[in-house]
Amino acid sequence: MEEKYRRLKTIVEGEMEGASPAHDIDHVMRVYNLCLKLAKYEPDVDLDVLKTAALLHDVARTEEDKAGHSHVMNVDHAVLGAEMSVNILRELGYSEEKIEQVKHCIVVHRFRGNSPPKTIEAKILSDADKLDVLGATGIARSFTIGGECGQKIYSNIAIDKYIKENLAGGKPNGRITDPTKHSSNLEFETKFKHIPDKLFTQKAREVARERLEYMKQFFERLKREIEGRL
Ligand SMILES: [Fe+2]
Ligand SMILES: [Fe+2]
Numbered sequence: 706m707e708e709k710y711r712r713l714k715t716i717v718e719g720e721m722e723g724a725s726p727a728h729d730i731d732h733v734m735r736v737y738n739l740c741l742k743l744a745k746y747e748p749d750v751d752l753d754v755l756k757t758a759a760l761l762h763d764v765a766r767t768e769e770d771k772a773g774h775s776h777v778m779n780v781d782h783a784v785l786g787a788e789m790s791v792n793i794l795r796e797l798g799y800s801e802e803k804i805e806q807v808k809h810c811i812v813v814h815r816f817r818g819n820s821p822p823k824t825i826e827a828k829i830l831s832d833a834d835k836l837d838v839l840g841a842t843g844i845a846r847s848f849t850i851g852g853e854c855g856q857k858i859y860s861n862i863a864i865d866k867y868i869k870e871n872l873a874g875g876k877p878n879g880r881i882t883d884p885t886k887h888s889s890n891l892e893f894e895t896k897f898k899h900i901p902d903k904l905f906t907q908k909a910r911e912v913a914r915e916r917l918e919y920m921k922q923f924f925e926r927l928k929r930e931i932e933g934r935l
Pocket of ligand 2: 762763
């Protein structure tokens with residue numbers, strides 16, 4: 706990694722101190738590496754913008770988590786992270802044009818509504834961030850989050866019943882109303898399985914399918930073990 710990016714990583718590491726293991730600097734570096742992998746399959750990627758945005762994309766994550774715990778205000782780490790990045794990048798001598806490009810990638814990396822990624826760099830970052838919830842890494846991350854939320858290792862509730870009882874509006878994409886009733890296998894059924902539909906690049910869809918197959922086998926085996934069949 707070049708000196709410029711090493712400096713950025715150090716700044717981000719400082720901002721993310723005390724972050725959950727699911728969203729810490731190691732997550733940032735996994736996303737960074739995935740971005741580089743996906744970029745190889747796309748033409749005309751500005752690697753400087755992509756690497757910079759990948760390193761900074763969750764810089765405000767700890768702020769959002771702190772605000773969430775205190776219920777003081779509603780912080781969106783994508784919006785706040787983009788704002789924080791402007792000052793960091795100006796100090797590091799980035800051009801205003803580059804800063805704008807990086808900002809776009811960060812603001813839309815968790816897009817759920819009206820502003821989808823417009824540039825190839827933003828699409829790659831969004832894809833890489835989503836791929837990190839899949840595969841062996843995704844399993845490890847979801848159990849980490851589950852532990853933090855006091856969830857069971859496995860829940861054998863019927864999926865339709867679960868959606869009706871614990872997702873807002875009884876809809877499959879509704880918000881979880883009680884996190885303690887959630888579990889990793891339910892997250893797999895309601896969220897992870899649908900990630901390929903949310904990806905923008907061909908290579909990311911390919912990686913997602915392979916990682917999902919691994920997860921499917923893991924959760925099937927977990928069910929068999931829990932039911933005493935293995
Ligand atoms: Fe994020
Ligand atoms: Fe992230």
